[in-house]
Amino acid sequence: MSYILSFFNFIQDLGATVMMPIIICIFGIALGTEKGKSLRAGLTVGVGFIGLNLVIGAMSSNLGPAVQLMVDRFGLSLSVIDVGWPAAAAIAFASTVGMVIIPVCLLVNIIMLLTNTTQTVDVDIWDYWHFAFTGSLVAIVTGSQAIGLLAAVLNMVIIMVIADYTAPGVEETLGLPGVSLPHGFSGAYAPVAIVINKIIDLIPGVRDIDINMEEAQEKFGVFGEPIIIGSVLGMIIGAVAGYDISQVLQLGITMGAVLVLIPKMASLLMEGLLPISDAASAFISDRFSNRGKMYIGLDSAVGVGHPLTLSVSLILVPLTLAIAVLLPGNKVLPFADLAVIPWMFVLITPVVKGNGFRALVNGIIVLAAGLLISTNLAPLMTEAAVNADYALPSNATMISSICDGANPLTWVIVRLNDFGWIGIGIVAAVAVVLALVNRRRILLEAEELKTAQQA
Template sequence: MDNLLNIVQYILDLGPSVMLPLALTIIGICFGQGFSKAFRSGITIGIGFVGINLVIDLLVSNLGPAAQAMVERFGLQLQVIDVGWPAAAAISWASPIAAFIIPLALIVNLIMLLTGTTKTMDIDIWNYWHFAATGAFVYVVTGGNVMFALIAAILREIIVLKIADWTAPMVQNFFNLEGISLPTGSTVAYAVLGIPLGKIIGKIPVLKDIKADPETIQKRFGIFGEPMMMGLILGLLLGILAGYDFASVAQIGISMAAVMLLMPRMVRILMEGLIPFSESVREFLQKRFKNADDIYIGLDAAVVVGHPSVIATALILIPITIFLAVILPGNKVLPFGDLATIVFYIAFIVGATNGNIVHSVITGVILMTTALYMATDLAPLHTIMAKQAKFAIPAGTSMISSLDEGGNLLNWLIIKMFQVSWGWIILVVIAIIGLIHYFSKINKSTVGQ
């Protein structure tokens, strides 16, 4: 077990920018792409992700301190601190069941592809940590039951893949990413409630008439409506709310403008390598399986967080989330580490509202409210996991949580299935619905023949 954990940890330590080119080169060769073509695609995609991660680092390294400065400036004192997704991921990978997650998730994904129960080939191995997180929570809830923990992790993966399939057309139409789905655990979880809510808000009288997508804003405000200028203005406002001096306000404003301008260009580099890889995989599958035309390549949601509407919505939601933490009765979580990654949580909501920033912000307020309450509820479990992983609890608090996993609806629901006496009823219902859906697809394909 220790050797297996060491191997898994070594792979994880390579980081996504190394793991992805290696994985894609191997997958490309397996799908008949040829070494030179597969290697070139893998390296190009890796370079694209390096560029995307550099821009995201620029985003997070500016938003994180600004959010923390706002927390300190307004003197917020709450019992549970949000340690952020990096800490949550480290705690999850330290779980005894973590070593099984990568091979198990790959096998489950392959079986689902072969049986036609998913269209997504999830090559975003780094983000398998979300499945590990659910397994780690359930491992604690069930008193160390490895089988239950692995079942929970698999269930989380299956649901994530199905939501990735469901949202793939929107990823293609709104974000212009052909043949791509986004099975990132945090992004898809906020879509479960966020997409229907966004649609409902878009039909409410008065609100439905508000046009606030980047194109409309640019037409109305000219140069100040351009994505670059939107980033500049919102960055300046965020710096002012953080209480920065003039130099720091100007720096965060320019940084947000740079994110708006650079992210789409980094995505184009990524797609340059991904298109030939995707075509080779699709061609291979078309020769061997029916209905293989719509196989999606599952990538990190980082490829869409640079959209102007996504960043604008996230920048507005950061101070709102801090305000919600103060006024919501019963909330004990101090938003902190995950404030800078709100861009990931609301990406699908923005896509569902066709980039309408007003509709997305309203939807985001509701989602962040529910996230804070769920994170509060799971704080005791999160703390136990952290202590078992020998994670140092931050000074000044006795409990931790995170918006990413503590406030994650899918994670919360699956944990409740194993935590409460009637949880198995929900599990059985989900299994029955899944089987009905699967066999109805088989019957339809049979009738079509």
């Protein structure tokens, strides 16, 4: 077992930019793609990920100082520190559940594929930390590592079903054919967005409001383009932060570049994935008549480039700080994870079908609720950090994060386990029912596809 764990720790340490090309290349060859094409596809995917990471890094490194100045300028003081997703991931992987999460989740994915309860081949193994995070908190609540691991598995099953369900929207709205996003953080907001969307549909007048980015670009011409929108929002954030004119302009240009470059990097990544996706579809079609369409599960970073996702996210950066101060019961000071707000919207954007008004309404609601969730989970996350020997920031008594500390699905799973075996039983029942409903949908889709091919 120690050798197996060491092997998966080695894979984890290599990172996505190294292992993703290897996995894609091997996957392509296994599906019958030519070796040269598979190699090129894998390397292209790797280049796409590096490009995405560089642009996202530029966004984070430029937004971070602006946010810090906002905090200092307006004298914001809240007792729980947002330490960001890298710290949350490190804490999750350092837990007992995290040590075994990669091989366990790979096994779960294989079982789900064999039983037709998912259409997604989840190669995004680094983001299994989201499931480990949930499991590590449940282990603290229950005092049982076994229940914690079970909770992590059930979390994955639920997210895999959500990924399948949202995959057509990801293809249509985000322009990612053959891709699903089984991301533990992004996926949790899709059901919330569906509910909020249904409620908006019931309100006369409000349901007719539609702010569409493509229509805005057509209406306003160059002033509706992502580069202009990003630059303007960046300058507004810089002005609120108290930057001088040169810094305001620099932040504006950087944010404009982010809105332009992220979609281009995602397109490069898709260039590598398309031949593998086509090969996977052909492989399944030739050998399995009851599998329907198959998707490659990727990090939701590939979907953050939609103009609506990035524009609404930038608007919500200063709004989130205001909400944090005004929201009764909140103790979390948003900081490190404000740059991950776009990840919240990756699957909200397809649900609202690109409607900017609905996306903004969703954003305000989920961020307000998320701050209360992260406040509630802060004691558990702090205890998990101490158990993992994570060094708390100076003068911090408790820590949390937006990703995954504000995750509504994580919160529901953790808090249900306050009721012991009844709680984990409820989570298990929900996961099994969702998996079976998904299986029925997959088989029906496969039958319809077979009938269409015969016709």
